[in-house]
Amino acid sequence: VPGTEIGVGYRSFIDHELDGRLETGNAGDLHVKYDNVTLPDVVTLGIRQRITDRIRLMAGAEWTNWSQFDTVKIEGGPAPIGLPFEYDDGWFFSVGGEIDVTERAAVRAGIGYELSPIDDNVRNYRLPYNDGLLLSVGTTYRLDERFSFDIGYSFFSVEDMDILAADEGGRDANGPFSGRTDTYVHYIAAALKWKL
Numbered sequence: 369v370p371g372t373e374i375g376v377g378y379r380s381f382i383d384h385e386l387d388g389r390l391e392t393g394n395a396g397d398l399h400v401k402y403d404n405v406t407l408p409d410v411v412t413l414g415i416r417q418r419i420t421d422r423i424r425l426m427a428g429a430e431w432t433n434w435s436q437f438d439t440v441k442i443e444g445g446p447a448p449i450g451l452p453f454e455y456d457d458g459w460f461f462s463v464g465g466e467i468d469v470t471e472r473a474a475v476r477a478g479i480g481y482e483l484s485p486i487d488d489n490v491r492n493y494r495l496p497y498n499d500g501l502l503l504s505v506g507t508t509y510r511l512d513e514r515f516s517f518d519i520g521y522s523f524f525s526v527e528d529m530d531i532l533a534a535d536e537g538g539r540d541a542n543g544p545f546s547g548r549t550d551t552y553v554h555y556i557a558a559a560l561k562w563k564l
Contacts, residue, residue, distance in 0.1 A: 371418030381409040381433065390444070400444035408433040408458075422468040426478070432458035434485035458485040462502070472510045479503055484526075493531045496549040500526040518559045526551040 386402040414428040434455035442449040464478025480502035486495065506520030531547045 369417075373416040375412075375414045375416075377410075377412040377414075379410040381436070382407045387444075390442075398444055400442050402440060402442055405440055406436055408436060424466045425463075426465065427463045428461070430460040432460075432485065434458050452490070454490045455485040456487060459483040464504070474508045475505070476507070477505045488530070488532065491529065491531065493545050493547065496529060496531055496551065498527045498529040498551075500524055514563045516561045518557075518561065520555075520557050522555040522557075524553040524555070 384402070384405040384407070386405060388400060390398045390400045392398060410430060410432045412428065412430045414426065416424055416426045418424050435457045437453050437455050439453065440451040442451065460480060460482045462478055462480035464476060466474055466476040468474045482500045482502070484497050484499045486497045491497070502522060502524045504520060504522040506518065508516055508518050510516040526549075528548060528550050531545065531549065
């Protein structure tokens with residue numbers, strides 16, 4: 369329909385081969401190698417709809433292929449070590465709006481929700497991550513045809529979660545450690561744009 373814009377984006381996976389030194393204390397240092405560490409590819413879909421000349425609505429979805437990030441093998445020690453991640457795919461959904469309050473200034477706000485790739489079965493105390501809610505507000509001020517200024521604020525709150533210790537079923541990602549987390553993040557961003 370008139371005023372509709374749709375965008376699709378793709379960012380490829382990235383393969384890594386890392387090597388370094390593992391400090392083992394009295395046993396001396398070992399040269400270790402991490403082979404075939406693959407960070408996920410990402411697909412995004414966005415839609416923007418002009419409602420009036422001053423009001424626009426947006427929605428988006430993003431899929432991250434974390435399920436390919438399974439077990440990282442560390443070689444070089446007395447025996448290979450496997451770090452099991454075993455993540456699910458990640459999803460992020462968002463909706464928002466933008467209003468031109470003057471010819472030079474626009475304000476926007478949005479809400480997003482992330483479905484974490486990490487669940488209770490694989491969550492450990494090194495990365496206590498869960499589903500989360502994102503709230504954002506921002507503004508753009510156009511100084512002239514070439515210069516504009518953006519500033520934004522976002523608050524990201526991760527759902528409280530339990531970190532589980534080893535159990536009778538053999539789950540030992542956290543050893544004897546257990547606990548509960550409460551996580552949130554504040555973001556502030558600013559940018560000056562100059563069109564050449």
